[in-house]
Amino acid sequence: MISPVLLFDLLLGLSLLWLAWRTLAAHTLFEACVSFIVFGLLMALSWVRLDAPDVALAEAAVGAGLTGVLLLGALERAERARVEAAPGPWWRRGAGLSALLLFLLLAAALITLPPRPPLPLQEALPLAAAEHPVTAVLLDFRAWDTLLESAVLVLAVVAAWSLERSVSPPRPAPVCSEVLRSLVRLLLPFSILSAGYLLWRGGHAPGGAFQAGTVLAAAGILLLLSDLRRPFDLRRGYWPLALLSGLLLFIAVALGTLGYGGTALDYPPGGGAALVLLLELGLTVTIALAFIALFSSGRSRGDE
Amino acid sequence: MSEALVVLMVLLPLLLAGMLLLAPGGWRQRMGLSATLLSVAPLPPLLWSVWHSGVVEVALGGWQPPLGIALRADGLALLLLTLTALIALPLGLHAGPWFRAHATVGGRGGEWFWPLWLFLWSSLNLLFLAADLFNAYVGLELGGLAAVALVALGGGRDALQAALRYLLLALFASMLYLLGVALLYGAGGTLDLALLGGRLESGVASRAALVLITLGLSLKGALVPFHFWLPPAHATAPAPVSALLSALVVKAPLVLLLRIWFELFVPLGFGAAGEVLTLLGVVAILWGSLQALRQQRIKPLVAWSTVAQLGYLFLVFAIATGLAWSATLLHLTAHALAKAALFLAAGNIVLALGDDRLSSLRGASHGMPLTFFTVGLAGVSLMGLPPSGGFVAKWLLLQAALEQGRWLPVVAILAGSLLAAAYLFPLLRHALTGTLKPTGESAGRSLPLRLELPPLLLALLALLLGVLASWPLALLKPAMPVVLS
Amino acid sequence: MSVATLLALSLLAGGLFFFIAGTLGLLRFPDQLCRIHALTKADNVGLGLLSGSLALLSGSWAVALKLLLIWLLVMAAGATVAQLVAASHQAGREGDRD
Amino acid sequence: MSSALWFSLVGAALVAIALYGVFAEHHPLRRLIALNMMAxxxxxxxxxxxxxxxxxxxxxxxxxxxxxxxxxxxSATAFALALLRRLSRVQQEEG
Structure with a gap:
């Protein structure tokens, strides 16, 4: 007798595979994008089933939400792009065969995986700068990774900006319905409130800078889409400083701790929690602004 | 103290990139060179420290692996950090005037070149120092994005197309690598390379990880048959970018592969799989050279030569001896210097002639003797003629192959040198014979010294490496993987 | 089984009924406006019943309040999206006529 | 079978399906979606x-x-889309 919970997991997994196939086999690009967004929502559900609420929150916001918005935003241009010729049937057969081989190899590896030695988390967690284990890993044990990740975010924005040849201001959004505007007006305070809540919660429970940053980014993108806020250029004024704040704060903390105790990112006793909160605040701003910048880049007046 | 220097090698370029981004466009070009000089500053004392007192290890955040992330500055890392700095300095001199010369055509590339290059530099240094497999993944992505953006600075349709293809490939390769790392974590419970070496057991998971990581990194390292993305990307990028890509960017994943291979996989008894990589390396030497011979344009020729020269770096997987390992890294260093020189010189020629066909080179050497002298010197090292660094590297590699009785690599090394002579010769023959026929409007433009000197400096360094080869070899010796020494 | 649990279960069943009916409508109805009609029923009533059921099962005022908030927000978003889809449908039909 | 192992196997199958997509598709946007799925x-x-x-x-x-x-x-997806938009625009300009 299969337990109902396992049955649910089986169904969820099969729907993921089915949607993946639907996404690839979709006739139009629009269909593929929409299938992929639904796929992202089911992924978020899977993360919940796997006891990974942090990942579920991030996936729902970034994986399904933001990636979806970005894909749909690029659709019009992408459809007009000239592309290389479609690969021939033998190439497809070869691809199918390598996919099958890869699956068999991975499945065999996963099934025969020996039990691994656990990490010494029990001893380390009480000493960490955050209670919640995932936050402790992200901003204390492996904070170096997170520092570089904020660099990747900033770099993606810089890379997108470097593509633009003209410096014309962003194009205003098309005239949109009053209904959408009133919804955005209604949602905006909630977005800011929930971003703040997620950020504050991150120290001891699922949540944190990633989730808060994306919620803020979503609010910003809605604001731009609904034409409530005049389109603004993140390359001007103090915006670049705000965009870089997460990265620069992180580097400053790394250099500061280097000077203070001789080890980069080794927080001084008692100061860990405050520094982690500071870093998370900077990261939230960087994540939110980076996603807004990436959404609006390439939409300047001369470009569409 | 030396721990701080290790961290600064990664953080300083990153911080300076951020600073440049806050500066207005014109200032970025003016401050680019100073940022380059500043980024090199921690290197000499670090080199001193490692030379005299051995490996420097940093546990970031004060957390030792398996919980924390470590950076390890051993001889190998130091050699590559030094190589990167040696290329960065002449390149810094060259890039400013080069982008200014192109700004007249309408590009705004120079503004973005400096911050993007500093991001790239930080990621390269990180990859050379990384002792943690996931940290290396983040480094690969950082470097990949920066490299693609630099290619796209070319601006034209071909450059954008090559950049997009390069990006998709880089993402695909990183995913394969990350999947392999996931399996290794599942099997060993740590991401630290050294700890993993003691914990890993031979099994399906470690074998699958070997396949995935090797595939991913050799895709990024452009091993034949995964080289298809390299010639268009390296040939369409702006010249200073091409030099960076061919000299350094393709090498970083290879160095990571060398580390993982000899520290994890060979001790597990998977060394036999290296035969495949070596065979592909042999094919790369021959195929890349033959393709280079067929090219009618300057930059694609140089790009295909990179495909061929990368092949030598894969011979070590079957000839697994300490000598071959040292020779491979020496070859990597020599090729990086010579190829950077050659790409910068090629960029200068194209800039001066306004055309990149080999036939338009006729008589061009009269206008820019220094640049063609550079081409000749870099060619000496690429062909492996004495007294260059390329010669010593190939000689040692040959010796290692003979000791092991490996005839196929021996034939490939010798044939590769002959073919290199054959495909580099037209560059000089056209230039030295006949008189210049002006073709484009900018034809015959004379070059400022700041464009001609940096490539010459790099070519001289490649030559000097042959005389001073004992230094890098002494640096490498203590860093040799245990299975090889 | 307590009264509260029984009530929660019947609310749950009701919510599921509306969701299944809405999904069927989405798949079977002939045109876009009818489909919107079917979907909004599932969103508004179905989710309302489900939230009520879960609130009863949780037995906590704080959770019940959060569920109520979720229901209200989803209704607002659903209504707006339905309006937007209908507007773009209308615009598309007018475009066809031109 | 535990549900953790089941989801891991689903992950493996997704990687394989996406690998097929990366090779068999030719439109860059579809390849990008396949890569995201692989991730x-x-x-x-x-x-x-x-x-x-x-x-x-x-x-x-x-x-x-x-x-x-x-x-x-x-981040990489967003940059790839920006690159694709730029390429499409340059193609249009050059005719």
């Missing part, structure tokens, strides 16, 4: 591994790796 598969394998330890608390390190991976993936 989801890899993340699923990782999170499945996090649950395969004895005890009830999942291993937080793979969770952190996946969070980093998601942000890196969306």
């Amino acid at each position: 989801s598969g890899v993340f699923l394998v990782l999170i499945g591994l996090a649950r395969q330890l004895p005890g009830r608390v999942p291993d937080p390190v793979p969770h952190a790796m996946v969070l980093t991976g998601i942000v890196v993936a969306v």
Whole structure:
């Protein structure tokens, strides 16, 4: 007798595979994008089933939400792009065969995986700068990774900006319905409130800078889409400083701790929690602004 | 103290990139060179420290692996950090005037070149120092994005197309690598390379990880048959970018592969799989050279030569001896210097002639003797003629192959040198014979010294490496993987 | 089984009924406006019943309040999206006529 | 079979399906979607591994790796889309 919970997991997994196939086999690009967004929502559900609420929150916001918005935003241009010729049937057969081989190899590896030695988390967690284990890993044990990740975010924005040849201001959004505007007006305070809540919660429970940053980014993108806020250029004024704040704060903390105790990112006793909160605040701003910048880049007046 | 220097090698370029981004466009070009000089500053004392007192290890955040992330500055890392700095300095001199010369055509590339290059530099240094497999993944992505953006600075349709293809490939390769790392974590419970070496057991998971990581990194390292993305990307990028890509960017994943291979996989008894990589390396030497011979344009020729020269770096997987390992890294260093020189010189020629066909080179050497002298010197090292660094590297590699009785690599090394002579010769023959026929409007433009000197400096360094080869070899010796020494 | 649990279960069943009916409508109805009609029923009533059921099962005022908030927000978003889809449908039909 | 192993296997299958997509599709946008799907598969394998330890608390390190991976993936996707838009525009201009 299969337990109902396992049955649910089986169904969820099969729907993921089915949607993946639907996404690839979709006739139009629009269909593929929409299938992929639904796929992202089911992924978020899977993360919940796997006891990974942090990942579920991030996936729902970034994986399904933001990636979806970005894909749909690029659709019009992408459809007009000239592309290389479609690969021939033998190439497809070869691809199918390598996919099958890869699956068999991975499945065999996963099934025969020996039990691994656990990490010494029990001893380390009480000493960490955050209670919640995932936050402790992200901003204390492996904070170096997170520092570089904020660099990747900033770099993606810089890379997108470097593509633009003209410096014309962003194009205003098309005239949109009053209904959408009133919804955005209604949602905006909630977005800011929930971003703040997620950020504050991150120290001891699922949540944190990633989730808060994306919620803020979503609010910003809605604001731009609904034409409530005049389109603004993140390359001007103090915006670049705000965009870089997460990265620069992180580097400053790394250099500061280097000077203070001789080890980069080794927080001084008692100061860990405050520094982690500071870093998370900077990261939230960087994540939110980076996603807004990436959404609006390439939409300047001369470009569409 | 030396721990701080290790961290600064990664953080300083990153911080300076951020600073440049806050500066207005014109200032970025003016401050680019100073940022380059500043980024090199921690290197000499670090080199001193490692030379005299051995490996420097940093546990970031004060957390030792398996919980924390470590950076390890051993001889190998130091050699590559030094190589990167040696290329960065002449390149810094060259890039400013080069982008200014192109700004007249309408590009705004120079503004973005400096911050993007500093991001790239930080990621390269990180990859050379990384002792943690996931940290290396983040480094690969950082470097990949920066490299693609630099290619796209070319601006034209071909450059954008090559950049997009390069990006998709880089993402695909990183995913394969990350999947392999996931399996290794599942099997060993740590991401630290050294700890993993003691914990890993031979099994399906470690074998699958070997396949995935090797595939991913050799895709990024452009091993034949995964080289298809390299010639268009390296040939369409702006010249200073091409030099960076061919000299350094393709090498970083290879160095990571060398580390993982000899520290994890060979001790597990998977060394036999290296035969495949070596065979592909042999094919790369021959195929890349033959393709280079067929090219009618300057930059694609140089790009295909990179495909061929990368092949030598894969011979070590079957000839697994300490000598071959040292020779491979020496070859990597020599090729990086010579190829950077050659790409910068090629960029200068194209800039001066306004055309990149080999036939338009006729008589061009009269206008820019220094640049063609550079081409000749870099060619000496690429062909492996004495007294260059390329010669010593190939000689040692040959010796290692003979000791092991490996005839196929021996034939490939010798044939590769002959073919290199054959495909580099037209560059000089056209230039030295006949008189210049002006073709484009900018034809015959004379070059400022700041464009001609940096490539010459790099070519001289490649030559000097042959005389001073004992230094890098002494640096490498203590860093040799245990299975090889 | 307590009264509260029984009530929660019947609310749950009701919510599921509306969701299944809405999904069927989405798949079977002939045109876009009818489909919107079917979907909004599932969103508004179905989710309302489900939230009520879960609130009863949780037995906590704080959770019940959060569920109520979720229901209200989803209704607002659903209504707006339905309006937007209908507007773009209308615009598309007018475009066809031109 | 535990549900952690099941989701890991689904992840493996997603990687394989996406690999087919990357090779067999020719439109860059579809390839990009396939790559994102491949990333989801890899993340699923990782999170499945996090649950395969004895005890009830999942291993937080793979969770952190996946969070980093998601942000890196969306950054790269956004840049790829910007590149695609730019390419399409240049193609249009050059005719």
